[in-house]
Amino acid sequence: MTQEFRKILLDGYPILTEKVGDRLVAKDGRSVAIDDAIHLPPVEPTKIVCVHLNYHSRVDEFMTKLPPTPTYFHKPLSAMNTHKAAVVRPDRCKYLNYEGEIAIVIGKHCKDIAPEDAGEYIAGYTVANDYGLHDFRDTDAGSMLRVKGSDTLCPIGPGLVTGWDFKNKMIRTYVNGKVVQEDNTDNMQWDMHYLVADIARTITLLPGDVLLSGTPANSRPVYPGDICEVEVEGLGKLTNHIVTGPAPIREGCGAQPTESEEVISTAMGGDWEHRGKRAATGEGAKHYKSKVEK
Numbered sequence: 001m002t003q004e005f006r007k008i009l010l011d012g013y014p015i016l017t018e019k020v021g022d023r024l025v026a027k028d029g030r031s032v033a034i035d036d037a038i039h040l041p042p043v044e045p046t047k048i049v050c051v052h053l054n055y056h057s058r059v060d061e062f063m064t065k066l067p068p069t070p071t072y073f074h075k076p077l078s079a080m081n082t083h084k085a086a087v088v089r090p091d092r093c094k095y096l097n098y099e100g101e102i103a104i105v106i107g108k109h110c111k112d113i114a115p116e117d118a119g120e121y122i123a124g125y126t127v128a129n130d131y132g133l134h135d136f137r138d139t140d141a142g143s144m145l146r147v148k149g150s151d152t153l154c155p156i157g158p159g160l161v162t163g164w165d166f167k168n169k170m171i172r173t174y175v176n177g178k179v180v181q182e183d184n185t186d187n188m189q190w191d192m193h194y195l196v197a198d199i200a201r202t203i204t205l206l207p208g209d210v211l212l213s214g215t216p217a218n219s220r221p222v223y224p225g226d227i228c229e230v231e232v233e234g235l236g237k238l239t240n241h242i243v244t245g246p247a248p249i250r251e252g253c254g255a256q257p258t259e260s261e262e263v264i265s266t267a268m269g270g271d272w273e274h275r276g277k278r279a280a281t282g283e284g285a286k287h288y289k290s291k292v293e294k
Contacts, residue, residue: 002234005124006159009038019159039083042126042160043105045210048075049199050101050130050148054188054214061217061269070190070198073144075130075154075212083157087131087240089224090150091248093257095134095267098222099215100173100181100230102166103128103156104192110205118193121200123207124162125192127238129155129173129230130212132219134267135257155240156210166192169233171216176227183216221267 004019010030017024017031025031052071053059059066081087089096107123131153136146148154166185173181185191190198195211205211222228224244231237249257 002161002163004159004161004236005042006037006157007040007042008032009040014040039085039158041080041082041156042158043156043208043210045077045080045105045208046206047203048077048079048154048210048212049073049203050075050212051190051195051214054190055183055216056187056189057183057217058215058219059189066189070195072199073148076145076149078151079149079154081152081155081240083155083238083240085155085240086152086243087129087155087228088150088152088245089222089242090133090245090257093133093135093249094259095221095263096223096242097132097134097219097267098173098175098180098228098230099130099132099219100171100232101128101130101212101215102126102169102171102185102192102232102235104196104211104213105160106196106205106207106209106211108207110196110200113197113200115193115197118196118200121196121205122192124160125164125166125232125235126156126160127158127230127232127235128210128212129228129238129240130215131155134221134263135259136255137263137266138258138260139255141262155238157238158236161235164234169235171233172231173216173218174227174229174231175222180220181216181218187216188214218269220269 006024007016015026017026022034023031024037050073103126105123110121132147133150140146169185171183172179222242224242226242229237229239
């Protein structure tokens with residue numbers, strides 16, 4: 001049996017509620033209609049760990065091969081965002097991509113466990129959108145710090161669902177109501193239990209910590225004014241809207257946004273096999289830039 005818990009602002013205070021029908025009910029009996037609630041992130045992690053490639057459709061899209069074991073990057077906590085909140089594309093940036101994902105939430109101190117025992121350490125699951133600001137890929141491709149860690153680029157929610165079985169579940173991303181990503185969790189190379197056990201070999205996972213489990217094919221840029229939704233069977237739908245940042249990326253300090261072949265290729269689908277040829281001729285960049293500008 002699944003249960004869903006959401007953290008909201010109720011009478012000005014952060015309160016944990018349970019979803020009961022179309023209402024969110026606090027332990028003291030107060031309730032609010034879901035559509036009227038002001039949502040907060042449903043978890044308070046000490047770390048957010050993300051796997052690079054996991055869905056076979058994404059690997060095929062990039063015309064690459066999976067490594068023998070998963071590789072990861074880290075999102076700072078300041079990137080966290082929530083259901084119905086704005087996601088900021090900084091001024092002077094063009095390549096803000098959605099990546100619909102499932103988030104694993106740790107329930108208790110977890111260190112050096114076997115994959116078959118990992119379920120005991122998972123509190124539940126929620127929906128995430130692992131946005132990437134690919135304008136900074138040329139400088140941060142190794143760490144992914146600004147690409148994946150800029151402010152607002154990790155919305156999570158709307159709620160934490162317990163008792164959910166991750167096997168054979170559909171995940172879909174929508175932009176302005178149109179399906180743009182669609183896949184099934186059975187098409188992941190490494191399941192949720194494997195990912196938790198892998199990380200916990202060397203990194204202690206604490207209650208509330210979040211692991212993002214990868215995105216299917218067809219991550220593409222979104223633009224100010226777009227509505228982006230990620231829906232996971234049994235976990236609900238996470239909704240956000242895209243806005244332009246209040247100030248442009250500051251010039252005269254640090255790396256600047258770029259539109260190199262790697263930036264454009266990754267943002268528009270990652271045809272890695274032919275990237276070198278396109279870079280040599282310049283034709284790939286022209287083609288993809290024209291698509292973005294349209």
